[in-house]
Amino acid sequence: THDVTERCAVEGSLRHSEVFAEELVQRIPVGVYVFRYTPKGTMQLEYVSPRFCELLQTEAEHLLADFQVALALAHPDDRAGLIQAVDTSCATLRAFQWEGRAIVGDRTRWLHVEANPRAQPDDSCLWSGVLIDITERRELEQALQNSRAETELALDASGAGLWHWQVRSGRLRLDERWAKLGGYTLEELEPVGVRTWVELCHPDDRTSLRTLLKHHLRGETAYCEQEFRMRHKAGHWIWVLDRGKVVERDAAGRSLRAAGTRTDVTERKRAEDELARYRSDLEQMIAVRTTDLAASEARFRAIVEQSMAGIYIVEDAVFRYANQGVAELFGFPSPDAIVDRVALSELAIPEERAAVAARLQRQLDDEAGSLRYVFSGVRTDGRRVAVEAYGRRLQQGGRAAVIGILLDVTERQAAEGARQCALEAVERLSQLKSEFLSNVSHEFRTPLNGIIGMASVGLRTSELPKAHQAFERVLECGHELLGLVENLLDFSAAEAGALALVPARFDPAASLEQMAERARLKCQAKDLAFRLALAPDLPTACVGDERRVSQVLWQLLENAVKFTDSGTVTLAAEWVDQQLLLRVEDTGVGMTAEQIERLFHPFEQADGSTTRRFGGIGLGLALSGLLVERMGGTVQVRSARGQGSSFEVRLPLQQAPPETPGAAPDNHPGRLSGVSVLLVDDLEATRRLVATMLEREGAVVDVAAGGRAALQKLGPPADAGYDIALTGLTMSDMDGYELARKLHQQLPTMPVV
Secondary structure, rough: OOOOOOHHHHHHHHHHHHHHHHHHHOOOOOOEEEEEEEEOEEEEEEEHHHHHHEEEEHHHOOOOOHHHHHHHEEHHHHHHHHHHHHHHHHHHHEEEEEEEEEEOOOOEEEEEEEEEEEOOOOEEEEEEEEEEEOOOHHHEEEEEEEHHHHHHHHHHHOOOOEEEEEOOOOEEEOOHHHHHHHOOOOOHOOOOOOOHHHHOOOOOHHHHHHHHHHHOOOOOOOOEEEEEEEEEOOOOEEEEEEEEEEEEEEOOOEEEEEEEEEEEEEHHHHHHHHHHHHHHHHHHHHHHHHHHHHHHHHHHHHHHHHOEEEEEEEEEEEEEEHHHHHHHOOOOOOOHHHOOOHHHHHHHHHHHHHHHHHHHHHHHHOOOOEEEEEEEEOOOOOEEEEEEEEEEEEEEOEEEEEEEEEOOOHHHHHHHHHHHHHHHHHHHHHHHHHHHHHHHHHHHHHHHHHHHHHHHHHHOOOOOOHHHHHHEEEEEEHHHHHHHHHHHHHHHHHHHHOOOOEEEEEEEEHHHHHHHHHHHHHHHOOEEEEEEOOOOOOOEEEOOOOOHHHHHHHHHHHHHHHHOOOOEEEEEEEEEEEEEEEEEEEEOOOOHHHHHHHHOOOOOOHHHHHHHHOOOOHHHHHHHOOOOOOOOOOEEEEOOOOOOOEEEEEEEEEEEOOOOOOOOOOOOOOOOOEEEEEEOOOOOOHHHHHHHHHHHHHHHHHEOOOHHHHHHHHHHOOOOOOEEEEEEOOOOOOOOOHHHHHHHHHOOOOOOO
16 A cells, blocks of 8 residues: 555645636636647647636637637737737747737727747647736827827927926926927937026026916915026027926925926017007007197187187077177177077078078088078177178087088178179170270271272372372271271170181182282382292182181281391291191291290280381280180290291181082173162262272162161152162161161162172
8 A cells, every 4th residue: 555645635735726726717807828839830729718708709619629710800900910929939939928909799909918938848839828908008098199199289389398397306307399499409408407497597587487486386376477588599588488387296285296388479579569669659649649639629719719700509599609709790798698598590680580590400400511601690789790601510419510600791792792883884884895996996997998999999090100109008008097997896806705707618728829919019018028838738628717817817927027127928828637727937026935925915015116116006916816716726936036936827627628610700890780779878988989989890879878868769669770779887867777677678679788
């Protein structure tokens, strides 16, 4: 027999250990497994604990039967790493660790696997290890990582730098952003400590920063927040904001650790400083403006109070303000006697009060923005005054009011009345002048026409040379005097706007040649050369007042001859841009700029010596200027003293269409042969002259010394056999118009001229 007591004790101890180990495996929150890897490359789980199966949610028999069941649970992206870790551990016999994802059920779990390998006699490798579910830990780590990333993004966006301070040791930990604020790197700031913080702070800010920090470390403030200046690496100072707090204290309340941020606020401080300057400037401007407004108000009030014009404000038809001018206008001792006591309409005479009240109400109702009107006012002493009122609507305290001015226009109305009387007197004088000129024109023209007519007859019939010269001189003087009279009358009519134009068809070249012939005769009398230059493109016919064109042109030619003692007078004509361009040039005495300036003023000449030397009354050019202006044209003058003058006239004329050819006029000297004419005029000279001229043309003339005599010649029955009647316009017993009417009554078919 053998003593097996010891063996039994060992076996009992082993069984106890196995039971204990099994109970321990059942209780621990990790899965336990045994895994074998053979030289042939096969893998086999030889033991799995219940917790292992629970973590993989797979039955033990499936796991033990085929390792691929367990391997298939590994996430596809992490499976290769698991196999690589097993191979490495087998080859090196080092501890095996792997963390990865497994697809368990419908969820992805994070698992941690670790085991210690042992080589076996059959060259296989045996691992015993644990399987731990680390899903919650990895999710926490991921959340922490995300939080850190978000914090970093926020800090990067804000530009804030982080600092951590171990209060007891004085160790200070900074991040790169903190250093970058001042243009540094962390390496450039090493070794980092509280001293670094203090040295970078502006000396003037250190005391306040220390005081604030001391109060916070004692627990007297919730945060430590301070703006101060930090020295930049480039040498200048920047403004930073430090904000932090104690994050850990010991049991006694002493500070152990603090953390916070630093932010660059330089731009904000600059903006605040700029804003402060603007605010200061604005406050100063407002103060100055307020002072100016107060002074302006005082000046305005003084002006209003002392103004001679009456200034008022009316509300509800009653004066709410009136200055001294209103009081003086209506005879009140002071504005106090008017304000809040008197209505504006009460100051008008009784018959106009309703009209004044109505105008005022229209303004208050905003029917009229502003009104100006005149009414008759009555003073306290009973005297009437003419008052001009000007008012404008305004809002005063939410109520409608009218502000305005009252002016005493009594003297102005009297002056306007006197002015109106004067205007009426001037108009009467103008009418009398026109009537006088009309009468004078007749009185002058009638004998002048007689003189000119008789001289013309004498010139044609005289055979004696001396008589011929005498008649020429009479004709010349008569024409000059007649031209002067006509100029006076035309100028008077032009000034009054009564000068009528009579446009008709005429040949400009023929008209200019007639003027040239007259001018050539005048030039020959003074031994002057005359040149006529007509452009070949002149129209054959134009529409215009030929008489007025000739009148202007003759005045220019006459002046050119008059003021030229030697040399040449030139008349040129062109057709430019639908305008007749006339140019009269001479080599005469010329004019200064001052003389040209007053050249077209009536009754003015170059100087007093001009009248004495050359004659004339200074009216011709003034009339020419008016005529050219009336015809829509222009006159330009170029001249210099001693270098002659040039007058350029531009007249807008219309080209006339070609005229239909007709029978040539009969120029036979007896073209009035057999025509019976009744000649009526109260002046014998006129009758004799006209009768002679008509008789030379073959007419049979019967004369009458007035209207009544003409009517008597007709007698009843009215059939005296006259072909035409010629009558004067103004006669002593009957004017030409009245005679014409009576002649037409008796002889309706007989023409009367």
